[in-house]
Amino acid sequence: MKLKEILEIPNVRYFLMFRCSYFARFYYPIFTLLYLDYGLSLSQFAMLNVIWAATIVISEVPSGAFADTLGRKKLVVLSSFIMFIEIAMIAFVPTGNTTLVFGVFLINRILSGLAMSLASGADEALAYDTLKEQGKESAWPQVLQVQLRIASTVGIIVTLVGAAMYDVHFMANLYQLVGLPAPENTRDLMRIPVYATLLVAVVAIYAALNMREEKTSFTSNNSRCETLSASLKLTFSAGKWVLSTPYVLFIMLYYSLFEHTSRMFLTMDSQYYRSIDIPILYFGFIGAGISVVKIILAGHSRRLAERMEPKAFIAIMGLATMVSYYWISLGWSIYGVIPALILIFIIMTMNIFVSYHLNKKTESHNRATVLSFKGLMFNLGYGFIGALYAYYYKLISQNYSTEEIERNISFLDSLSAFFYYFTLLFLLISLYFFIKNKRNKVFE
Template sequence: MTLKEILHVRNVRYFLMFRSSYFARFYYPVFTLLYLDYGLTLSQFAMLNVIWAATIVLAEVPSGAFADTLGRKKLVVLSSIIMFVEIAMIAFVPTGNPSLVFAVFLVNRILSGLAMALASGADEALAYDTLKDQGKEDAWPHVLQIQIRVASAVGIFVTLIGAAMYDVDVMGSVYQLFGWTAPESTQDIMRIPVYATLIVAMVAIYAAFNMQEDKKPMPKSGDKLATTLASLKLTLNTGKWVMSTPYVLFILLYYSLFEHTSRMFLTMNSQYYRAIDIPIIYIGFIGAGVSIFKILFAGQSRRFAESLAPKNFIAIMGIATIATYYFISLGWSIYGVIPALVLIFIIMTMNIFISYHLNRKTESHNRATVLSFKGLMFNLGYGSIGVLYAYYYKLVSQRYSQEQIEQGVDFIASLSSFVYYFAFLFILISVWFHFKDRKKAIFE
């Protein structure tokens, strides 16, 4: 299919709009710094993300099952509305009371996790099944390639503007232009990227409402209890199918390992860049460079994911990821950006590979539920690594002075944990895979 033909498919078009606007958050380039400026500690930041992941774990699979029974569009719409609310909370929370700030961010993380769980799987299932109904499901890797490029193009704008919004010198010039008093610190301007994100959230709501889905017949009794029971039954049956299908099980295990480990690091990348002496304004340029990088290499990622045999692909990605985390842990000043870019390419390629192979093995009637299991396994991992990292960082930071902590020396020292964590789990899963594969070939 050509680009024009792909965009002509309504659900695919609004899927691309929903995904690119849902994650277009102006505060992402300075995510960790934003939390710290609101008055939270790095340990609180890590624990709040654990709560976020735990919320998704609890809501992920049931929401996917409800998407398959009640309707996927309803969950995507509800997700976009909740996302708007959770962003509004941190946009307007007063910062005078640290306990109140933490409580609001706690609720924000819960709502954010719920919104993520509701959308996860449902939006992708809507788009994929529309293609499948038209006999065009082989075009799905191309849709993912386009999605990466669209999201990356939006990301260029968002990261450049978002980082500029957080730079005191840049915003000082803007304030003077309007005759306002120039800000003295990032705490004076920290809400601006959040306000901008709130506006973009309305685009996600618009896209969600414009997706289409055939009306699903309610269970015979027509009541909510019957629908709930049908959803839970589908969840249990899908869980049994995942556990008894080695092809799908190992795809999900490898996906979770690669994704949750990288997400933990990338969530803290603004702190990493500051620790390797990157000025805040340049974080935006790095983010824009990452987006251009994704646009240029999305095609190569897709071809790489499609052409290599699954076992060879996973082995290459695993070894490359271990090496990448090692180079990140060295904390190179300026040049530390290079391994971070390599990690982004690895994860982008891995995500295309996973989505391509997982959708091929999944039937339409429970696609959203299976994709929710994908999110579930990721968030179980993300919650686990969040707890472990928060504890490990606390131990490491005790060995350094306050001046060294302010310089990020303790943070760089804590990054070696990513090498050991990923390598241990990758080897463990691969050994299990090897013995299973010897009995019966998994990737045939």
């Protein structure tokens, strides 16, 4: 299918709009720095992300089951409104009282996790089933490729503007141009990227409201108790199917490992870039460069995901990820950006690979539920590594002086843990795969 044909399908068009606006957050280029400027510590930042992941773990699969029973559109719409509220909270929270700030960010992380889990699987299932009804489900990888390219194009603008909004020298010139007093530090600027994201959240609400869903047999006639019962039954049956289907189970296990490890690192990428002496203004150019790489390589990612034999695909991606984490642990200035770019490509390709194989193996009636299990496994891993890293960083930082911590020496030294963590779990999962595959072929 051509781009024009894809965009002519309303549900697919609004799915693309929803996904692109939902993740177009101007504070992402300076995510860690933003939290630190609000008065939180690096350990608190890591723990808040553990709480975010735990919220998704608790709500992910039930929300997927409710999407398959109550209706997928309802959950996508609810997700968009909750997203608006959680961003508004940090946009307007007063600073000065660190306990209050931490409490507000705690609620923000819970709401953010809930919003993420409500949309997870439901938006994708709406778009995929629309294609399937028209006999065009084979075009799904192309839709994902288009999504990557549009999201990356939007990402170029968001990262460049977001980083510029946080650069004191750039904003000082802009303030003086319009006759305002120049900001003295990043704390004077920290709310601006959040305000911009709040405006984009309105676009996500618009896209969610315009999605359409065919009524299912569950949607209109059943009582709440019957719907709840059907949702729970669907959750358990989908979970049983995932665990008893090695093909799906191993795809999810490998996906979770790749995704949660890299996401944990990339959540802190602004702190990493600052630690290797890259100016804040350049964060936007790095983000824009990443988006350009995504646009250029999206087609290669799709072809790899569709055509490469799964075992070879996972082995190559695993080796590339190990090399990337080892390179990151060296803390090289400038050249340290390259392994971060490699990780981005690996995540992009892995997401297409997983979505392609899962949707191909899953029946329509429980697609959102099964896709929610994918999110569940990722967030279990993300919560685990977040708690582990928060404890590990707090432990090793005791061996450094305040000056060394401020110079990010302790942070750079903590990054070697990512290499050891990923390598160990990759080898353990691969050993489990080898044992299972010897009895019965997993990937046929």
